[in-house]
Amino acid sequence: MVQSVFSIDCVIFGFDGESIRVLLIERAEEPFIHDLAIPGDLVQPNEDLEPAAYSVLRSLTGLKNIYMEQLYTFGKVNRHPLGRIITVAYYALVHIDSITPKPSSFAKRIDWYPLNDLPPNLAFDHEEILNKAIERLRRKVQIQPIGFELLPSKFTLSQLRKLYEAILDVEMDKRNFRRKILKTNLIQPTDEKQKNVAHKAARYYTFDKEKYTELSARGYRFEI
Amino acid sequence: MVQSVFSIDCVIFGFDGESIRVLLIERAEEPFIHDLAIPGDLVQPNEDLEPAAYSVLRSLTGLKNIYMEQLYTFGKVNRHPLGRIITVAYYALVHIDSITPKPSSFAKRIDWYPLNDLPPNLAFDHEEILNKAIERLRRKVQIQPIGFELLPSKFTLSQLRKLYEAILDVEMDKRNFRRKILKTNLIQPTDEKQKNVAHKAARYYTFDKEKYTELSARGYRFEI
DNA sequence: GCAAAAGTGTTAACTTTACACCCATGT
DNA sequence: ACATGGGTGTAAAGTTAACACTTTTGC
Numbered sequence: 001m002v003q004s005v006f007s008i009d010c011v012i013f014g015f016d017g018e019s020i021r022v023l024l025i026e027r028a029e030e031p032f033i034h035d036l037a038i039p040g041d042l043v044q045p046n047e048d049l050e051p052a053a054y055s056v057l058r059s060l061t062g063l064k065n066i067y068m069e070q071l072y073t074f075g076k077v078n079r080h081p082l083g084r085i086i087t088v089a090y091y092a093l094v095h096i097d098s099i100t101p102k103p104s105s106f107a108k109r110i111d112w113y114p115l116n117d118l119p120p121n122l123a124f125d126h127e128e129i130l131n132k133a134i135e136r137l138r139r140k141v142q143i144q145p146i147g148f149e150l151l152p153s154k155f156t157l158s159q160l161r162k163l164y165e166a167i168l169d170v171e172m173d174k175r176n177f178r179r180k181i182l183k184t185n186l187i188q189p190t191d192e193k194q195k196n197v198a199h200k201a202a203r204y205y206t207f208d209k210e211k212y213t214e215l216s217a218r219g220y221r222f223e224i
Numbered sequence: 225m226v227q228s229v230f231s232i233d234c235v236i237f238g239f240d241g242e243s244i245r246v247l248l249i250e251r252a253e254e255p256f257i258h259d260l261a262i263p264g265d266l267v268q269p270n271e272d273l274e275p276a277a278y279s280v281l282r283s284l285t286g287l288k289n290i291y292m293e294q295l296y297t298f299g300k301v302n303r304h305p306l307g308r309i310i311t312v313a314y315y316a317l318v319h320i321d322s323i324t325p326k327p328s329s330f331a332k333r334i335d336w337y338p339l340n341d342l343p344p345n346l347a348f349d350h351e352e353i354l355n356k357a358i359e360r361l362r363r364k365v366q367i368q369p370i371g372f373e374l375l376p377s378k379f380t381l382s383q384l385r386k387l388y389e390a391i392l393d394v395e396m397d398k399r400n401f402r403r404k405i406l407k408t409n410l411i412q413p414t415d416e417k418q419k420n421v422a423h424k425a426a427r428y429y430t431f432d433k434e435k436y437t438e439l440s441a442r443g444y445r446f447e448i
Numbered sequence: 449g450c451a452a453a454a455g456t457g458t459t460a461a462c463t464t465t466a467c468a469c470c471c472a473t474g475t
Numbered sequence: 476a477c478a479t480g481g482g483t484g485t486a487a488a489g490t491t492a493a494c495a496c497t498t499t500t501g502c
Contacts, residue, residue, distance in 0.1 A: 174481085197480080199478080200481045
């Protein structure tokens with residue numbers, strides 16, 4: 001049988017309240033040693049793709065139960081200098097605050113980089129992968145309520161709006177945004193408000209995931 | 225190095241004027257001999273993924289210059305009874321009339337099956353692949369003008385409407401559809417009309433691909 | 449002359465956009 | 476008291492949805 005090697009790579013997005021950021025590692029091995037790269041790993045013959053991606057995620061962030069979705073498969077013959085390695089790329093959305101990224105065997109340093117100021121010269125074809133992931137995030141966030149995966153479970157409507165503004169790179173009207181997002185009934189107010197802020201305290205809201213799942217099954221399509 | 229085997233599969237869609245159809249082969253080999261399957265092939269170590277998919281397409285349909293896009297990668301450990309074979313699935317849209325599908329080494333019979341009456345018991349996980357392709361086609365057709373890839377280069381507005389109705393499984397108002405699609409300015413009337421039809425002859429239109437490419441580059445987003 | 453699909457406008461309902469002021473809180 | 480961001484309503488413009496009759500053609 002014709003044999004090849006394959007790997008997974010996982011683009012990890014977070015939101016710092018201002019910008020979308022992506023987690024990149026400094027490679028600890030050749031090839032591209034010391035260059036920045038999207039975290040990834042080879043896949044074992046007895047290992048499914050998704051679990052392999054989750055295990056990379058967990059080793060870097062310690063998190064389980066993370067939103068993750070397959071992005072695209074990159075298979076150019078010469079994309080890897082050591083031979084034919086096809087990579088299945090995933091992207092994940094995490095609450096940036098619940099993570100202290102820890103270096104691991106394959107990652108010397110690991111850090112968040114804002115999308116609007118990305119470092120040049122990523123290893124392999126990782127710039128292409130990253131661009132594809134950004135494009136997908138932009139499209140997806142408009143038709144599925146995945147933005148919440150980037151926020152704490154309780155968030156203010158301003159945080160949510162700023163998240164959309166950061167992803168889509170547009171300005172949104174405060175009142176119109178509020179009306180539109182509340183009209184979905186997927187966002188529930190809590191009794192809590194911000195504390196120790198030098199202005200009127202904003203109310204915290206939560207995303208009603210169960211309601212969305214149910215509506216979704218009945219044909220409802222989220223749109224922002 | 226850890227080795228695995230790679231294949232591509234290609235879901236080929238056509239439109240017969242009534243229904244969307246998909247091209248399936250009857251397998252000429254074990255495993256799943258005599259079962260229906262999505263056409264595909266193993267990928268050689270020195271072969272890029274897309275060309276591999278195009279070559280399957282060409283061997284079955286004789287066509288080049290076909291709309292094709294990567295769909296998803298299916299990699300469950302046990303999806304193939306003979307060992308670990310990961311498959312990268314593509315989907316293609318063709319003008320059904322310009323094809324006379326010809327059997328080949330791996331395809332005993334080859335035929336079009338309408339989406340609303342698909343055969344059961346496809347080989348491997350091909351039902352899952354096909355379902356994913358249908359879902360993708362449905363979504364994509366609403367945000368990119370790819371429907372034209374399924375029609376002859378000259379088509380009537382009724383043909384176009386019936387195409388959308390078949391893909392989306394909805395009824396559309398003739399007048400509203402006409403107004404909406406013409407407002408994009410991407411559809412140009414020709415001087416030709418239908419001949420030998422037992423009713424008022426409909427005008428033929430063409431899709432202005434260059435205009436779309438140009439508008440697209442300036443940020444225009446098609447929507448139906 | 450009949451059957452079949454083409455072609456054509458208007459109105460009401462709804463959605464989107466633009467826009468400005470007062471409120472609560474910490475310093 | 477001031478600086479900061481929270482919270483709120485309305486009107487105009489634009490979009491979508493619903494709906495019926497006349498025209499052309501082959502038989």
